Amino acid sequence: MNLKLLLEALALGFSTGTYCTMYCAPVLIPFLCGTEKSSYKRNALLTGTFLGSRLIMYFILGAVFSALGLLVTEFFDPVLARRLSVYAYILCGAALLLNSFGAHSAHTGCNCVPLKRIGNDWVTAALAGLAVGLHLCPPLWTALVRSVFGGNGASGFFYFIFFYIGTLPFFLPLFGIPFITKRIAVVKQIARITQMLTGIYFVVFVGLIPLFFY
Amino acid sequence: MATLVSILLSVLMAAVVFFYVIVMGNFSGAAWVYGLFLIYLFARMTFAEQHNKGSGVKYRRIFQIVFAVFFCISFISRLFAERGSMAITSGAMTNSEIPFCHIAIPQVLLPFTITRDIIFPARVSGHYASIASMLCIWLALTFTIGRGWCSWVCFYGGWEEGFSHIGKKRRLNLLAKNKEIREFQFGFFAFIVLASLGAMSAVYCEWFCPFKLVTEFSPMNTIPGLIAGVIFIGLFLSLVVVLPILTKRRTQCSTLCPFGAFASLTDKASLFSVTIDTQKCKGCMKCASACPFGAIDTDTIQLKKGRPELTCAKCGECIHVCSEKAISYSFRFTAHCKKPEAKNNFERTLQLFLEPAQLFRFAAFSFGVIMSDSFVVDSLSIIFSQITHFSK
Numbered sequence: 001m002n003l004k005l006l007l008e009a010l011a012l013g014f015s016t017g018t019y020c021t022m023y024c025a026p027v028l029i030p031f032l033c034g035t036e037k038s039s040y041k042r043n044a045l046l047t048g049t050f051l052g053s054r055l056i057m058y059f060i061l062g063a064v065f066s067a068l069g070l071l072v073t074e075f076f077d078p079v080l081a082r083r084l085s086v087y088a089y090i091l092c093g094a095a096l097l098l099n100s101f102g103a104h105s106a107h108t109g110c111n112c113v114p115l116k117r118i119g120n121d122w123v124t125a126a127l128a129g130l131a132v133g134l135h136l137c138p139p140l141w142t143a144l145v146r147s148v149f150g151g152n153g154a155s156g157f158f159y160f161i162f163f164y165i166g167t168l169p170f171f172l173p174l175f176g177i178p179f180i181t182k183r184i185a186v187v188k189q190i191a192r193i194t195q196m197l198t199g200i201y202f203v204v205f206v207g208l209i210p211l212f213f214y
Numbered sequence: 215m216a217t218l219v220s221i222l223l224s225v226l227m228a229a230v231v232f233f234y235v236i237v238m239g240n241f242s243g244a245a246w247v248y249g250l251f252l253i254y255l256f257a258r259m260t261f262a263e264q265h266n267k268g269s270g271v272k273y274r275r276i277f278q279i280v281f282a283v284f285f286c287i288s289f290i291s292r293l294f295a296e297r298g299s300m301a302i303t304s305g306a307m308t309n310s311e312i313p314f315c316h317i318a319i320p321q322v323l324l325p326f327t328i329t330r331d332i333i334f335p336a337r338v339s340g341h342y343a344s345i346a347s348m349l350c351i352w353l354a355l356t357f358t359i360g361r362g363w364c365s366w367v368c369f370y371g372g373w374e375e376g377f378s379h380i381g382k383k384r385r386l387n388l389l390a391k392n393k394e395i396r397e398f399q400f401g402f403f404a405f406i407v408l409a410s411l412g413a414m415s416a417v418y419c420e421w422f423c424p425f426k427l428v429t430e431f432s433p434m435n436t437i438p439g440l441i442a443g444v445i446f447i448g449l450f451l452s453l454v455v456v457l458p459i460l461t462k463r464r465t466q467c468s469t470l471c472p473f474g475a476f477a478s479l480t481d482k483a484s485l486f487s488v489t490i491d492t493q494k495c496k497g498c499m500k501c502a503s504a505c506p507f508g509a510i511d512t513d514t515i516q517l518k519k520g521r522p523e524l525t526c527a528k529c530g531e532c533i534h535v536c537s538e539k540a541i542s543y544s545f546r547f548t549a550h551c552k553k554p555e556a557k558n559n560f561e562r563t564l565q566l567f568l569e570p571a572q573l574f575r576f577a578a579f580s581f582g583v584i585m586s587d588s589f590v591v592d593s594l595s596i597i598f599s600q601i602t603h604f605s606k
Contacts, residue, residue, distance in 0.1 A: 026408035193401025
């Protein structure tokens with residue numbers, strides 16, 4: 001695969017990474033600030049789980065589109081993108097709420113074992129990552145379209161991977177979260193409230209209401 | 215000497231009022247009436263404070279309630295003149311003609327920093343409530359009175375100020391829950407900021423602002439519009455009317471207002487703060503009960519923190535009820551500096567004139583005068599014209 005195309009992919013990711021911040025910040029910031037055991041390693045692994053799941057969802061979408069015989073260069077349905085976004089919000093909101101009620105409520109979480117299991121931090125990071133991957137933002141679509149110009153599957157795959165790597169610098173500040181939560185204890189409690197409100201907002205206001213009434 | 219200082223301050227305020235209210239109001243009858251009312255209010259406040267520390271607080275309450283009521287009269291009448299209703303029209307949305315209020319500032323800043331897009335459908339400049347003018351006002355207040363805006367100027371807070379003084383007795387005491395309420399306010403603030411970034415729209419204005427009911431609202435001709443309407447009405451009735459009456463506190467300002475939380479965070483940059491003299495404090499907790507913003511807890515007093523919590527809005531209610539005179543306004547950056555001893559009457563008068571309490575009240579009231587002039591004069595003109603019309 002030629003170097004010029006890889007650099008283009010990196011530059012595309014780096015120049016449009018603010019979109020990723022817009023979709024991920026409301027999910028990741030309260031979630032990472034509110035986790036019970038706060039350490040740099042755990043924080044980095046949770047962020048990695050989230051980002052990994054998001055990448056997996058992109059590949060799932062790619063596989064589904066190609067299985068349906070849809071060419072990204074010709075097919076872009078804004079209605080489908082909007083519908084997918086609504087499902088993304090509902091799934092992501094549900095994951096955040098399960099985490100709020102299962103793992104975070106009243107210091108140690110509720111006593112319901114299945115809820116605690118499904119709402120644990122790792123499952124939440126993975127589910128939220130998969131959900132956020134459903135948002136088909138314009139930069140993602142641009143990357144998908146450009147990736148097919150490589151001429152073969154492998155080059156397209158690497159184009160997309162490098163695009164994704166290009167967006168990652170925007171997530172670097174998240175690694176400093178334990179530095180704050182260890183010093184200002186109240187941040188954890190505030191983040192949990194934010195997470196619960198965000199979960200409700202995602203499920204009801206940008207999830208169910210648009211699903212049924214728009 | 216104290217009387218001389220009070221007279222001097224009142225004369226200075228009269229000059230401010232003359233320029234901003236009477237001259238700017240084209241010497242109209244309404245401008246004269248409001249101008250004289252303001253001068254009277256400030257003079258009474260200053261003389262009351264000289265007589266008994268903290269007793270001028272009732273004039274602050276009167277000012278804020280009057281501003282809130284007249285602001286709404288003026289704002290709604292302007293909406294009717296421009297659009298024919300209080301409902302936001304699609305034309306106003308597409309032409310970005312929605313008036314921008316200070317509560318929207320925290321929602322706009324982060325998306326603008328990241329994407330350079332202004333997510334609120336308002337004009338950037340030129341309009342009487344444009345984004346640029348509101349940002350300038352916010353910057354000026356941040357460096358001067360800080361969160362004092364909420365208790366001295368905010369035209370929405372005046373509604374709660376009024377309702378919280380309707381009942382004589384407190385029927386619901388939230389003192390033990392102060393910490394949790396503060397945490398909720400900052401949690402809600404963070405949610406609003408992040409959700410506005412995610413949705414690229416002013417989430418608080420779309421779904422959670424109780425003051426839509428007394429300003430403008432989305433038309434309720436769709437199910438989402440109806441849901442939003444029910445939320446606005448529910449929040450207004452519960453947080454602005456019922457809970458302030460029951461708790462004698464400003465519940466919307468201390469639980470939901472994102473600008474209040476934001477102003478609390480930026481208040482560190484303001485010139486003035488409130489301090490508690492831990493030597494004089496007897497721990498009676500009257501200040502904690504009186505605080506409408508829940509900024510004084512049992513811990514604040516018992517741990518001898520020497521200052522209220524982050525959400526203090528410098529309203530002066532605690533100063534008013536403190537029988538030990540242990541609470542006062544101070545300069546934030548010179549709080550630990552020793553005051554030089556005055557050698558003669560002139561220096562003593564100057565020291566009295568430059569007291570932080572005097573300067574803070576002057577700055578806060580001036581802010582109120584500047585913000586309120588056009589709205590109140592406008593409302594009074596409408597009322598006077600209606601009276602003249604009916605008397606004919």
